[in-house]
Amino acid sequence: MTSAFLWLAALGPFALAAIALLPGGPARRGAVAVARSASLAALFALGVAILTAGAVAVDGPLHTGEFGVHGIGAGLYLDRLSATMFCLVAFIGLIVVRYSRTYLDGDPAHARFTKLLCLTLAAVLCVIISGTMVCFLLAWIATSLGLHELLVFYPDRPAGRIAARKTWLASRLGDLCLVAALVPIYLRFGSLDYGVVFAGAEAMRAAHAIPPSMHVAAILLVFTALLKSAQFPLHGWLVEVMETPTPVSAVLHAGIINAGGFLVLRFAHVVGLSTPSLEVLVLVGGFTALFGSVVMLTQTSIKASLAHSTIAQMGFMMLECGLGAFPAALLHIVAHSLYKAHAFLSSGSIIDIARASWTPSPGGKPHPARLILAIAVVLAVAFAVGRVFGITLTEQPGVFVLGAALLLSLIHLVAKAIDTQPSRYVIVRVFGAAFLVASAYFGLQVVTERLYAASLPSVEALSDPLGITVVIIVVTSFAAVTFLQGIVPVQAVKPRWEALYAHIANGFYVNTFINRIILLTWPNRSTR
Numbered sequence: 001m002t003s004a005f006l007w008l009a010a011l012g013p014f015a016l017a018a019i020a021l022l023p024g025g026p027a028r029r030g031a032v033a034v035a036r037s038a039s040l041a042a043l044f045a046l047g048v049a050i051l052t053a054g055a056v057a058v059d060g061p062l063h064t065g066e067f068g069v070h071g072i073g074a075g076l077y078l079d080r081l082s083a084t085m086f087c088l089v090a091f092i093g094l095i096v097v098r099y100s101r102t103y104l105d106g107d108p109a110h111a112r113f114t115k116l117l118c119l120t121l122a123a124v125l126c127v128i129i130s131g132t133m134v135c136f137l138l139a140w141i142a143t144s145l146g147l148h149e150l151l152v153f154y155p156d157r158p159a160g161r162i163a164a165r166k167t168w169l170a171s172r173l174g175d176l177c178l179v180a181a182l183v184p185i186y187l188r189f190g191s192l193d194y195g196v197v198f199a200g201a202e203a204m205r206a207a208h209a210i211p212p213s214m215h216v217a218a219i220l221l222v223f224t225a226l227l228k229s230a231q232f233p234l235h236g237w238l239v240e241v242m243e244t245p246t247p248v249s250a251v252l253h254a255g256i257i258n259a260g261g262f263l264v265l266r267f268a269h270v271v272g273l274s275t276p277s278l279e280v281l282v283l284v285g286g287f288t289a290l291f292g293s294v295v296m297l298t299q300t301s302i303k304a305s306l307a308h309s310t311i312a313q314m315g316f317m318m319l320e321c322g323l324g325a326f327p328a329a330l331l332h333i334v335a336h337s338l339y340k341a342h343a344f345l346s347s348g349s350i351i352d353i354a355r356a357s358w359t360p361s362p363g364g365k366p367h368p369a370r371l372i373l374a375i376a377v378v379l380a381v382a383f384a385v386g387r388v389f390g391i392t393l394t395e396q397p398g399v400f401v402l403g404a405a406l407l408l409s410l411i412h413l414v415a416k417a418i419d420t421q422p423s424r425y426v427i428v429r430v431f432g433a434a435f436l437v438a439s440a441y442f443g444l445q446v447v448t449e450r451l452y453a454a455s456l457p458s459v460e461a462l463s464d465p466l467g468i469t470v471v472i473i474v475v476t477s478f479a480a481v482t483f484l485q486g487i488v489p490v491q492a493v494k495p496r497w498e499a500l501y502a503h504i505a506n507g508f509y510v511n512t513f514i515n516r517i518i519l520l521t522w523p524n525r526s527t528r
Contacts, residue, residue, distance in 0.1 A: 005055040006062050006076045006129075012045035012090060013125035019118040031110035035101040038114045042094040045125065049090040053083040061454070063195055066132055071191030075131030081330065081455040085128045085255065085262060088334055092254035092341050093121040099345055100247040113153060117251060120146030124255040128262070133182055133192040136266075140178060140259070144171035144228075147256055150248045151241065162515055163240035165522050170234050174227035181220035184213035185270065201269035205457075210273050218274035221267055222281055229260030229314040232288040236511030239307045249303065249344040253337040257310060261317040261333050265456060268326045272457045278322045282467070285318025286474050291507075294481060298505035302347045308507075310340055316402055319474065323467070325398025326456040327449040332402065368483070371411070375479050378407045378434055385438035389446050397471045399445045404475050406441055408482045410434055 019038045023030065056062060061079040068074060078086070100117060104110040123146050126139035144167070151164035186192055188211065189200040204210055230238040238257065241249055255262065264271055264281070271277050292312030299305035313336045320329040382404045386392060391399050410433065449458075506512070 012048040013122035016122035046090040066193040077131030160243035166237040218277035225260035281322030288315030320398035323398030389442040
């Protein structure tokens, strides 16, 4: 029965990959037939994902073992982590495939786009259900190749070509890091099968004997994840994806842009052995989260703002992993993928909604003292509610950091109302909402940690002064951003603030510098 459900899981990506074999040309009738078949294949993949997730919930992890020689071969593996991601990617994939059917209706290359989309989704599903690191590597490479073809779907758009080149270079560098990481893992454990590697890593953790080769492997895995998830400074390609059809932006959140987070979670048993690798995740992820959040606030394009938001969210995800909050990172992946894919698909409608619901600003000048007080009270709520659920700054720092950032976002929703017309009713209602949001957030974190305890390593308490200092800096930085967002509108007319606003809006020209390097080494060819 176990083997049957695992091979059933393999039929999901197989059905999507089979769409590429269907005939389809520029004729609309052929494109419509391919699109309908793709919708059926995506629906079948979702059904398979739900069935296999049910099997995992009842029987526990499913593993075929390894089919190969000398510890190198193929196999399938499903636990609660991979079953969750399987359902998530299959669900978003179905929505995007169905949306593409209408979005590209009449496009001469509609059939080709549908085939590329299905092939890319199939590769992502193979990444998720792989049972050996060899299968993972091959599917990982296939995912990047499929994404590259989607990015150059309109070859006459220069920004799209630059984005594709940057992702191609970053992906190839990530592939090299992943291949290099497999070498010490294989030499240490004698196999690349998940079961063998995870068991060996847990034995090392229990014995507190971590060889240097495991530190090397963990750091290489971390570099692979960072390169995949648009982390600073190679983040700019995600903004330039806007030159591609909108479904590409949405499908990125079906296990492509967050594949780096999944890699860290899948191999958390190995990554968690190495303190230096976790520190790299904290430093790069924390800075990227802060950088993306600040730049996002200055964007005038909805899609550009969403792209910078995704960059920041990926940074948060890496930060959580670096702080050992692996269940929190998984919950983050699920929540972010769902709402951000919807945000991209509905971005056109949002413009009309915003115009219809626009109301004149009440004006007024926010008082810095009241804003600081509101921030302090919200952080106090985070401390208090977190402690009720057993989540503190030192016990579960990753969970607490994201919770603090989440509650700070409430300040933006009510700052103008509080500062313009202070009202006891409004203030009580605001902080009551903060308590409810904090309770819901920390409660979900506790449930997630218990639900995935068998698939992910437990969160370890933060004891070193450096780690605690980093967490305090991250929380303080986002509190400062919240404060600046409240007072900058009043100061925006001053030349110094206008200049700073322009620099931030352009991301301090980091992406421009990277683009110049790309164009110097890989110039665009003129097209007619």
